[in-house]
Amino acid sequence: MSMVQQKSLSHIIVLGGGPAGGATALGLRKLGYDVTVIAEPRPFKAVEGISERVLEGLRNAGFKQALVNLPPPSPRLASWNGATNSANTEMLINRSELDRGIGRDLEAAGVKLIPGRVGKVSETDAGFSVALKDSETALLKKAPLKDAAPLKADFLVEARGRSAPAAGLARLRGSETVSLLQYWQGEPCQPQSAAESFQDGWAWMAAWSDGTRYLQLTFDVASADLPDKAQLIDHCNAILRTLPSAQPFIANAKPTGVIHARTSTPILCREAVGDNWIRVGDAAMAVDPLSGNGIFQALSSALQAPAVINTLLQQPQNRSLAKQFYQQRVDHLFHRFARIGRDFYASEERWWDNPFWATRRNWPDSKPLHQETDPDSLRVVSMPVVSNGLIEEHEVVTTNDQPLGIWHLNGIPMAPVVRALQSREQGTSPHSCLETVLGMSPDIAAGLTRWLYQNRWLKVER
Template structure:
């Protein structure tokens, strides 16, 4: 039987992570990606660099400059307490392609003109530098980020437009800053080679934008803020280049089928608030290779694998959306502004994190990643972890939690319940090594387990 050919559309962090992992699993993978058509700088956290290394994208990880000082002006308070790493996206994207080629992945630099799909195959027409080319794929991975065509079932947050300004300044120390303004928020960066970057997020529904030929003047006025003035002190900001793009939070209602899958921003794109875009994109992509491997090698588990992917995408989207909502709500000065009003109440009023309560834990059968395949197992479900937790360091949690639940129910009417629970819990954990047992005890306490361990 001929090995299936997989085509990944997009070579950003999500597409690259999936493509490289599939190549490691032995699949023939072709990545089709057009070069970025505008200049961009992004901020990365240490956890993003760790995720890139975990995905084998080492060249991309070393592109980051930093750690660099990061100043924030939010709710009238100026702080420089955090750092972040800065990357020029052109260099970063080139490094991602080098990582893929080093892993044996074919990279084709081209624009996708059309995709015709059936339940068994995908026919693509792409435009390369040498002319049009046709490709055929048995499995298609959509990883073109926010540029990917959206389905009608997509859920969208408040419509947000980002205006980006790039210009050349004097070489110096790399740094970044973020500030809240009456009509939105702005993120800015200085690179060591003197490049400057300023981006502002605006509300599409309420902002009266000028005509395109007046946008640069509009941005110049918006940059006259106290923090931006200090950050770009003494600069004339000549020959500024402008780019506009949507940064609306979007969730696709359908993220996969037996022969295709959406990953990264193509599946869920969240508000880039505080520079978490790449982290959020990677978060939704790192487990996709196991889903794809299951769809191809274990078609009888297709429903299970697709349910796992869809549930995970939806869970991550809502978690990140609520985190953004809570961060927006911290800004109290502009409560009457349409921009802040809409974003400090979306997507709902549910808490980002639930208060731990051992009594609300439950055992459920759910899809899990078992090696390179999606399987099914008993997991511990909580209000804060609705998808469930299967194991810690390879130790299944459901049997331990079930035992403790039974003991609590059995001993609740006895005076010696507290002592018995201690003894039974100790019996349950005593077969484990000391470090693993301690870790599980700490996890139980964090879940609101009502008894102390001795």
């Protein structure tokens, strides 16, 4: 049986239709798989700020219709450690509109999209059985819930974000954190956003063009001493009235009385992939929202998932390799983003002993975010990489700052380059070595030599 025929018999269900679930589904369709996405509409209005890097990530994932009506960048004010910066911008997006656009992209790609809530998920001898809670979904309009047959899948993708069930999997958790999102309503205005630190946490505020204000305060669960739910809005509003950055957002506006509590605790799933399932996006690793790149972080794992799934289904002899590849990258991404947050928290020095700041400036570890590459650390090792939609083992070059390795640079395999340079005779220049040993043209050898020096893969000879 050919690979194409095998793929046509493999049905994959993706639980969740946000950026991570959508990117995974699009990648699987390109590989020829039959994919169904079950997506529950977002239960409350939410606005998120995204950067140009996030926008580029969405484009690279294959989203088109989801990006058609995005607004232009708007001003962003940041007040941190007593200093205020207004140089940055961010694009404020309506998440419900983005998710609907993702749905249109999925349907255009041939993905079956089912709007509804996931009920019980059961593992069977043949794969998985997925029941739906809502009776008024695309597949269940004419059948009561009790008569609806569960959906069957050979492979399951968990992409329901932070709300995904833990499923008994071991998880690493950071400082327990809660974000309280409140809506205010004012006159229509120009979109803008702001972030400000305060004694017990930090605030993010956004004004939407229709006059809706999104005001979110983030606290430490253990030390915040938050009041009962009935007094929660008044407590948050009292804090907001003390924050200079919040004044433009609450002036001539009134609270609607609606507040949502959301966990924003950093969580890493220690086992993010199995033989017939995988967790992507925030379901695999959810980091602190401080950096404002939640969508980018979710895409970082989702873009790798289709090749991993393809290997698990088509090359079972390489399952261990595929799972190793994926878990290593999820772990690496989580710690990288966690250290970005750690360093940003450490830059706020006014409340050094406050539990909120004290715990976060020391977690997850003391390792530097970036290390200066040590030329003596270069090693040629065999590691799993993505190759033609599959996970394969190839020789890569690792460094103290690139532990996952670099396979190619602009199409040039780097392992032969490092081997040639490390074994060249004394007195032979890197440029000449690349030409004579590897047969590179003078221009390519010169350009690669510059890159090697600039990135400290070669020692500067004195």
